Amino acid sequence: MALEAWLMDESGEDQRLPHHRNPKEFVPLSKLEEIGLLYWHLNPQNYENDEQLKKIREERGYNYMDLLDLCPGKVQNYEEKLKNFFTEHIHGDEEIRYCLEGSGYFDVRDKDDQWIRIWIKAGDMIVLPAGIYHRFTLDTSNYVKLMRLFIGEPVWTAYNRPQEDHPARQSYIKNLFENSGVALEAH
Numbered sequence: 001m002a003l004e005a006w007l008m009d010e011s012g013e014d015q016r017l018p019h020h021r022n023p024k025e026f027v028p029l030s031k032l033e034e035i036g037l038l039y040w041h042l043n044p045q046n047y048e049n050d051e052q053l054k055k056i057r058e059e060r061g062y063n064y065m066d067l068l069d070l071c072p073g074k075v076q077n078y079e080e081k082l083k084n085f086f087t088e089h090i091h092g093d094e095e096i097r098y099c100l101e102g103s104g105y106f107d108v109r110d111k112d113d114q115w116i117r118i119w120i121k122a123g124d125m126i127v128l129p130a131g132i133y134h135r136f137t138l139d140t141s142n143y144v145k146l147m148r149l150f151i152g153e154p155v156w157t158a159y160n161r162p163q164e165d166h167p168a169r170q171s172y173i174k175n176l177f178e179n180s181g182v183a184l185e186a187h
């Protein structure tokens with residue numbers, strides 16, 4: 001099953017709307033991989049005994065796990081949390097999220113600094129690389145249940161943009177150039 005992603009329009013309308021451009025401009029998984037994302041589609045009904053999930057966690061060292069339910073009324077400081085999630089930021093580590101129920105939008109910046117909107121639904125698991133600018137919002141269904149994974153003790157600290165001097169940002173940018181085959185001048 002394919003992950004749906006598209007370039008966003010510039011309108012300031014409700015963040016929970018899809019924000020497609022006119023005409024729609026879909027973004028293939030290969031483009032997301034170019035900017036460092038990883039993606040799997042798993043069986044969300046079976047997350048407690050899923051051999052495939054177990055294998056990914058072992059291979060990538062994701063020993064920490066918790067579950068996050070986001071919907072109005074269920075979460076303390078709901079509005080504030082949602083506002084922070086939708087503020088453009090980076091982390092010093094990967095952000096690993098596995099959608100078990102509901103849906104939502106992860107927005108990530110592409111190489112040209114345009115927003116790509118990624119529609120996460122039940123079964124979608126994504127890894128955002130350390131240092132990529134991103135944000136998150138619920139969609140109009142207003143509900144998502146996410147598994148959060150991490151290597152070791154979790155650090156959720158968000159560094160809001162601009163963050164060009166942050167080491168994670170610098171190494172992300174360096175990798176982006178190396179992987180896109182852009183020849184940097186030797187000094």
Ligand SMILES: CSCCC(=O)C(=O)O
Pocket residue numbers: 085095097134135136146156158
């Ligand atoms: C609700 S998970 C996604 C939000 C986010 O970017 C974060 O937790 O750092």
Ligand SMILES: [Fe+2]
Pocket residue numbers: 089090091095134158
């Ligand atoms: Fe984040």
